[in-house]
Amino acid sequence: MRFGYKASAEQFAPRELLDYAVAAERHGFDTVAVSDHFQPWRHKGGHAPFSIAWLAALGERTERVTFGTSVLTPTLRYHPSVVAQAFGTLAALSPGRVFLGVGTGEAMNDNPALALTWPNFRERSGRLAEAVQLMRTLWTEERVTFDGRFYQTEKATIYDRPEQPVPIYMAASGPKAAALAGRLGDGFICTSGKQPELYTQLLEALEGGAREAGRDPDAIARMIEVKVSYDHDAAFARDACRWWAALSLTTEEKSGIEDPVELERLADANADRAHTRFIVSSDPDEVVERIGTYVELGFTDLVFHAPGADQTRFLDAFAADVLPRLRDRYPTAVPAAPGSS
Numbered sequence: 001m002r003f004g005y006k007a008s009a010e011q012f013a014p015r016e017l018l019d020y021a022v023a024a025e026r027h028g029f030d031t032v033a034v035s036d037h038f039q040p041w042r043h044k045g046g047h048a049p050f051s052i053a054w055l056a057a058l059g060e061r062t063e064r065v066t067f068g069t070s071v072l073t074p075t076l077r078y079h080p081s082v083v084a085q086a087f088g089t090l091a092a093l094s095p096g097r098v099f100l101g102v103g104t105g106e107a108m109n110d111n112p113a114l115a116l117t118w119p120n121f122r123e124r125s126g127r128l129a130e131a132v133q134l135m136r137t138l139w140t141e142e143r144v145t146f147d148g149r150f151y152q153t154e155k156a157t158i159y160d161r162p163e164q165p166v167p168i169y170m171a172a173s174g175p176k177a178a179a180l181a182g183r184l185g186d187g188f189i190c191t192s193g194k195q196p197e198l199y200t201q202l203l204e205a206l207e208g209g210a211r212e213a214g215r216d217p218d219a220i221a222r223m224i225e226v227k228v229s230y231d232h233d234a235a236f237a238r239d240a241c242r243w244w245a246a247l248s249l250t251t252e253e254k255s256g257i258e259d260p261v262e263l264e265r266l267a268d269a270n271a272d273r274a275h276t277r278f279i280v281s282s283d284p285d286e287v288v289e290r291i292g293t294y295v296e297l298g299f300t301d302l303v304f305h306a307p308g309a310d311q312t313r314f315l316d317a318f319a320a321d322v323l324p325r326l327r328d329r330y331p332t333a334v335p336a337a338p339g340s341s
Contacts, residue, residue: 001295001330003323004031005315006070006225006305007054010040011243014049014057020311021058025065027319032058033070033101033225033303038077038109041246041267043260052086059094066097070189070225070303071171073105075124077113080131081153084138088161095162100135101189101223103171104128108258125180126150132168132184139165169223175205182209187221187301192294193247193277199297223301224294227278229308230318234282238275240308245274278307284321288329291322295330 005024007017021032034054040046051069058067074083083100091098104124111118119127130148137144138158146153169187172178178201181188188206190199207217227247231237245267246254253270257263267274279290294302306314 002030002066002301003326004033004066004301004303005029006303007032007034007058008305009035009049009051009054010037010042010046011309012311013047014054017047017049018054018057018061020315021065021067022061023312023315025062027315028323029319030065031301031303032062032065032067033223034058034067036069036072038113039260041108041260042243042264044264046260046264052090055090055098056093059090059097064097066099067094068099068169069101070169070223071101071103073110073128074100074102074131074135075127075150076105076110076116076119080134080151081138081156083131084135085158085160087135087166088139088158091162091166092160096164098162099167099169099187101169101171101187102128102132103189104177108260108263111258121176125177128170129180129184132170135168136165167221169221172202172206175201178202178205179209179212182206182211182215182217182220183213185220187223189223189225191225191227191305192279193227196293199294203298221301222299223303224299225303225305226291226294227305227307228287228291228318229275229278229280229306230282230284230287230314230322231308232282232317234280236308237280237282240306240310241274241278241280242271242307243274243309244277244307245271247277248273248275274307284325287322288325291326292329 007021034051036051037048040048074080087100107118127150130150134146134151139161142157143155144153167186169189170181170185171189172181210217229237229240246263281287308314
């Protein structure tokens with residue numbers, strides 16, 4: 001069981017975000033996960049620092065936390081060989097502390113950067129599976145000639161790589177992607193605040209995919225980003241969610257929107273329901289109870305995403321009031337290594 005901090009790259013400039021992540025380690029969090037976007041979900045006041053460069057700085061500023069992406073797409077903007085090289089270097093710099101969270105991507109990030117036609121899920125899923133295979137090969141072999149459907153290499157070698165391959169966590173919001181994570185991932189990532197039955201479906205698909213591949217489902221780490229706005233002032237906690245109103249939009253409402261300006265307009269028009277994706281409370285016991293529903297489902301890595309602009313205020317309050325209660329209720333010895341159960 002590990003408790004982590006979500007570094008929201010969409011919301012904060014690189015240096016400010018780094019200071020918050022360093023503070024999270026000081027407050028006793030076990031993990032830092034950073035988002036990877038080419039464009040944020042808001043144009044005014046939005047940010048999109050380059051996650052790999054940011055993680056290198058985080059590794060040098062911290063001593064203990066495990067860190068990685070949640071999530072990066074190693075298929076379109078980034079060729080998987082380059083991602084393998086980058087994360088090999090990160091893991092060499094910070095041995096045993098790095099994980100790579102990956103997903104099939106969002107049109108809003110890849111289309112504007114590359115001016116491409118957004119592939120369908122089947123192609124994106126196929127690309128992700130092949131990318132994972134290639135990256136693992138590059139971390140374990142030399143002079144790799146890879147002839148895949150989507151990616152090719154010729155006598156490629158990653159010269160600076162860790163002794164052990166970087167654990168790969170695969171994100172999923174639907175059963176097909178969860179089954180793929182079960183077949184290939186060292187870990188699985190999803191986000192909180194959706195219909196409860198979805199998590200049962202995702203975990204069943206994860207386990208089914210693992211068994212189909214002859215793998216032990218219990219060996220797959222289960223990470224969830226838990227969206228929580230905790231503050232001693234309940235009204236402040238609720239209002240803090242408004243910046244993230246885009247999270248409360250339905251799939252149909254945001255379908256086809258790739259422009260941060262337009263997404264910001266639509267989100268602001270629906271900001272009154274932003275809190276619905278978050279655990280919002282001024283009662284630490286209530287927060288622990290609601291977080292506990294995800295632990296009871298079987299999630300082993302909980303990464304807390306706080307929505308407010310004042311992250312110092314959140315970290316101080318959450319670390320003082322909620323983290324000790326979570327550790328008492330779900331005691332942990334030494335924090336688990338990436339990819340372990």
